[in-house]
Amino acid sequence: MHERTANLLGAAALAVTDRVLTVAQRKVGVSASAAAALVVASASPGLSVSELGRRVGLSQSAAARMVDSLEQGGLVERRPRQGREVAVELTPKGRRAAASLLEARGSGLSGLLDVLTAGEQEHLAELLGKLLTRLYEDVGSAELLCRLCDRTSCTRGAVCPVGQAERDHGS
Template sequence: MHANERTANLLGATALAVADLALAGLTRAAGTSASGAAALVVLSTAPRLSVTELGRRVGLSQSAAARMVDSLEAAELVRRRTGAGREVAVELTPGGREAGSRLLTARSKPLHDLVSVLDPDERDVLAGLLAKLLTRLYAEVGSAELLCRLCDRAGCTSGAVCPVGQAERDRMA
């Protein structure tokens, strides 16, 4: 197997396994779907989004987003509020804020455990490589909100610049 093919294959296997680890903890922590979990995380940093905008940020059509919000509302994690004109805004309930916090904790634990096998220098190298890959992924996806829908934003920007946010700012410049 060619070195580039092997690297791509290793990345694919790692990406899938990491996603499985992170998503399993998320869905258990909130008792909701992966898109519902993403919606709670998004609403924790961007309160009172329309159903359509929330759907866009978590990668759902308007009708799928409406069904997801129905489910989250039935679980008393979000509530709808009338906005300007016909717009309906979605906001977290106190239980939704608590669930969002549990989600980020559940997401971070397996990821912290995984990178703990690396020494500090290796973690720094990995962080640089991941930043480079995320910048490239932003060029492909074109939406920081969608790409970072499950991010712990404070964890990403504490003492550093978010590579996805920087890629978006660079694109807008």
């Protein structure tokens, strides 16, 4: 049964990822990493290009190219900081795009969960919390693991399992 469960999880994970990324690309017309960057920048304004790249899993040079593209699209702007470092800030258009991405992601996932009863959804949330805690051990970064998360919905009335794993790891 374990082999079947693992296979079902893999198929579901891939299908959910495809669903989320397709919605993101259709809604805003950006790549998966750019969508993640918009969401991350909305939650943590003023990150450097390097830090933004780190949080979405890109090298510094790839992050710079991505920020160039977002800047050309009017979604972000660079603001000088100390030395050679530059802060990435969302423009009003970028803030709307990030909000739109989170809304589309949320509605797409909520629509998928409609096939489950409220009790099944609650049980699934518990199981997903365990899986995310385990995944944190592999990834080692809440920012990277949660790069497309709607952080407000995750912490409303509950403790984020990834944030808790990071706090536990730091102790």
